[in-house]
Amino acid sequence: MSSSRKADSRAASVDVVVVGAGFAGLSAAERLVSMGRSVRVVEGRDRVGGRSFSGEVAGVRVDLGATWVSRRHTAIRDLASRAGCTTTGQFDQGRNVLWAAGRRRTYQGTIPTVSPVALVDMARVQLALNKLVASIDVEAAWNSPDAGRFDVISFGEWLDRKNALPATRALMTIVSKVQWGCSPGDVSLLHALRYIRAAGGVDHMLDVEGGQQQERYAETTQEIAKRVAGKLGDRVVLGTPVRRISQDDHGVTVRTDAEEIKAKYAIVTVAPAHRAGIDFHPPLPEQAEGLAKTWRMGVLSKAFVAYEKPFWRTSGLSGEALTDTGTVFITFDVSPDANGPGVLMAFCDPRVFDGFSPEHRRGRVVQQLVQLYGAQANAPIDYVDHCWGTEPFAPGGPNPAVAPYATTSYGPALTEPHGRVHWAGTETAGEWAGTMNGAVLTGQRTAERVAAAVAREPQEVAR
Structure with a gap:
């Protein structure tokens, strides 16, 4: 620059x-x-x-960090417009892929339809979560009516108490990894509720159409x-x-x-x-010192795999996939257009990703894409990844993974001059x-x- x-x-x-x-x-x-x-x-x-950082794969510029904007994100959209940057819709046409319990299946919409029982359970847990989210003071979560009760347990412990079924737990684990770079057991329930409220609710947080993943920037x-x-x-x-x-x-x-x-x-x-x-x-001050010590950053990694064409589209697939095992846990189609190259973006679990060589990381990701999208996924033309947890300066992301007690104890120091x-x-x-x-x-x-x-x-x- x-x-x-x-x-x-x-x-x-x-x-x-x-x-x-x-x-x-x-x-x-x-x-x-x-x-x-x-x-x-x-x-x-x-x-x-x-935490916005560009890379390139097969000649296509990609977001190694922050990626999407919602229609409701008016401040960043105004900034981008004045900078001459333009949005492009996140491709989500077709059926999504789910790999769960060693089985591959496809589904339509945001929530995987593993079974009627699992769908009912997901709706039940989401309803309970939305009820708690509605009680949160988004400007000062630590002042919410039940802040103390919500902050002494993790998001994972709350899911346990709600007797969430494995399918529900798996989806919430993916949400936690993407939002806070950690598992549900590592983040306070209050911190999770604060971020969900800040994001406009569970639906807006998860959805592509009408949600936070609706658009990307072409540049x-x-x-x-x-x-x-x-x-x-x-x-x-x-x-x-x-x-x-x-x-x-x-x-x-x-x-x-x-x-x-x-x-x-x-x-x-x-x-x-x-x-x-x-x-x-x-x-x-003591509270501000505590904030810096306890609000540790989460960790998340991303990989991009390029192909000659977005071949999954010809099979009626959207390029969105969820998995409950392995290195990759969610994918999206970020291809520039139907003519190619085809580009899949994969969110990767740093615990089984960051410590390996670039060649090994590439092999792990491609192997999993073959499970999700078939043999054609075994012939990529390019690959790039980024491990935010290994950055030499200011590592971590996308957001803090705040453990129980730390939000009520140190949250007020976030903004106090x-x-x-x-x-x-x-x-x-x-x-x-x-x-x-x-x-x-x-x-x-x-x-x-x-x-x-x-x-x-x-x-x-x-x-």
Whole structure:
């Protein structure tokens, strides 16, 4: 990205320093600039986009990270539109494939129809889940009426108490892996309910048509970030991890390995767990320290397998598949069109994926696609994958996998400013937490609050 640069040794002085060049950080910077404030965005990675990251397979650009948008995700859609990026519908025509209990079958719709009994059980559990979700304060889940009761058990324990059948449990396990990068037993029920409420409910979270998986960006989601950063120009500094943020009554000083930035305020947009990588002076309050220690990131991996044509379509298949065993647990058709190449996106379980060589990972994925889609899947023309848990800087994703007790104990510290340090990022959102839309909204809102605070400051540049 030619408009962004590495840091140099010159000291900088701005109104606001923004830590992180994901959608929250870039949106905050864009909004501050539009309000006439001077900004420096400091990013530890050598790229912008955060958990949005592009790759290429068989000449097709693909999303190795954040992928989909809903029609209701108006903030990210507006940002993308202004950046000149266009949506394309997620292909979902035809029958889906289910591999469960060693058997392959096909079904129509979002919920697998394994049997009438399983379908009734799924409806029963989903109804109970929706009832709990409706009671959650989406802006502050820890203040919900039964927050304490929901936070002492895991999502998995709740499924046990509801006597969920194996088919229901398998589907909820896939939901948990995709949303939080962990199994249901590793995430608090309250945290799960908060994210489901933030996503607009179970149906909106799971559905393609009318749901969160309805559309993708033809240019990829990272391209949106690149274009926004391009407009910000040399205000964006890459490859510069923040080591220390100190503050006094007059302003903040942000130190990196290469420079020292003085500002009136700082907006930190990194995930809660990654706040621990910054030395704050004065130190963070006890609750904020606890947040950084306990809100660990989940882990998720993705693979893309390309073929000459999307051959599964000729068999009346959508390219969507769910599996209850193996490396791959869900697939989608992300082919550019019917003429090819055909591209299957596979979500992979890092526990049986990340530790192997690229060749071994490819073999595992292709072998499972053969089970799902037949012998033609054994002849790919290209392959690419990405393991978010092995990233050298700020690893993990897609969202925090917050264990029992940690939401009620430390959740309020998500957004509580630390003096002149304010927080943004998708985790800090109420509605749409965990989405690109949530990230954009928090960046814009935090920028507006900080800009108002800057306006109240003496007119001279901070120190």
